[in-house]
Amino acid sequence: MNDSIIFKKLTKLSQDHIVSFHVPGHKNGNIYKKYKNHYLNNELLCFDVTEIQGTDNLHAPVGMIKNAQDRAAKFFKVEHTFFLINGTTAGNISALMAVANPNEKIIVQRDCHKSIMNGLILGGLIPVYITPEVSMKNNIPMGLKPESVEEAILKNPDAKAVVLTYPNYYGICSDVEKIANIVHKYEKILIIDEAHGSHFILSEDLPITSIEAGADIVIQSTHKTLSSFTQSSMLHMNGNRVDIDRLRFMLTMHQSSSPSYLLMASLDEARAIAQKDGKQLMKNLLEHIDDFHEKISYIEGVKIINKRFIGKYGVHDMDKTRLVIDMTDLGIRGIQLEELLRKNHHIQMEMSDINNIVAVCTIGNAGNDFKKLLIALKDIQRENKKSYKKIAMPPFLYTTPKMNITPREAVFRKKIEIDFEKSAGKISGEYIVPYPPGMPILCPGEEITEEMIVYIKYLKAMGINIIGSHDSRLKKINVIK
Ligand SMILES: Cc1ncc(COP(=O)(O)O)c(C=O)c1O
Structure with a gap:
């Protein structure tokens, strides 16, 4: 052991x-x-x-849990690490509520996870959104320019903190170091939702960790990209900009009073494995991935997102362990490709969107997994070559809707149910979130537009799961009365 x-x-x-x-x-x-x-x-x-x-006791640790957290802090090179047994979800909510009071402003990257929005609702915070760049060609949200962060701070000097997602679901990384310098120049707090980046510490060939870049609070889903059990995450904290006692209070408030020891033990074990063999395991993984990239480049009609995006669309770096594959040139949509891989080849992707499939590769993957994926993609390509047809896609919708009332106000106001198709101009009382990746198109308190209705109908027709609304078929929506 x-x-x-x-x-x-x-x-x-x-x-x-x-x-x-x-x-x-x-x-x-x-x-x-x-x-x-x-x-x-x-x-x-x-x-x-x-x-x-x-x-010991997670909520007041003095024994084995404290020791395990301290060892994790040392490994991740931070001053404090807190084990989370309610996922990054609980960490995000607690972090937001630790740094701002009700009715104070927080600058938030618009394509954030729903848990950030829920933190805004619970904390009664006022979001100021900043939108990432979007690649229309690939239909995905890309990086956030440091200038956009500075502009938002200058326009909202009373904002308490900046909250970013790094990397995003597609492994795309903004220039977090530059952003951290800007945020601290204006004496704000930087919170990073690093749900998909707990493995960055394992290689120089991966993007910089936001801890190293200087963030004040970093929340990582250890269960996603290292090896702990589902629902277990870590929150790391550095420096003295955040009131640690208030953070501890918020964590206690948002986590179960019966924390699972299986989850805590698995966090400790994930840290131990990463510390002992993580660098070598990651080196092996990156070699398999390089080999996969090389081989896939010979398959006609199969595109893979790679480092060529660096320097464009606010992209500063890319996580090589995330494979984003696009076969739309062969007339195969992402959702279809995910289904074909699962049904005919017993390979399950992390997610798919209209264009792409996304694979999460970790130190738990074996070299053979990549061979199987390559064979499967070749098979699918061969079968679809006959019916080669390029498909036209509508552009990705990533506007920031007009916020008429705060998300919290919207949650507690009286609502009426109306037809979704006839809801343009109304204020939404609920979320509309394509899942995965779980980034809201519409949040409570925001104005519904005709463009959104068309886009969401299109997503539904494409088989994308839409969650957040009380009516799972989204025929009806609750709007503010
Ligand atoms: C960017 C991001 N943040 C937060 C979360 C929530 O993480 P958890 O499942 O660990 O609660 C997710 C989950 O998918 C995510 O993608």
């Missing part, structure tokens, strides 16, 4: 065979033994404990 503190301690505790008159109710998995559910009748359940003598 690695130098993981929590698993080691829990293993030792389980060997004591303590008679349990405490929660959880499955009593070290005993109930599952009775029902012969061999998947749940598993050694792992001995680690599903609660706060008893020797297991």
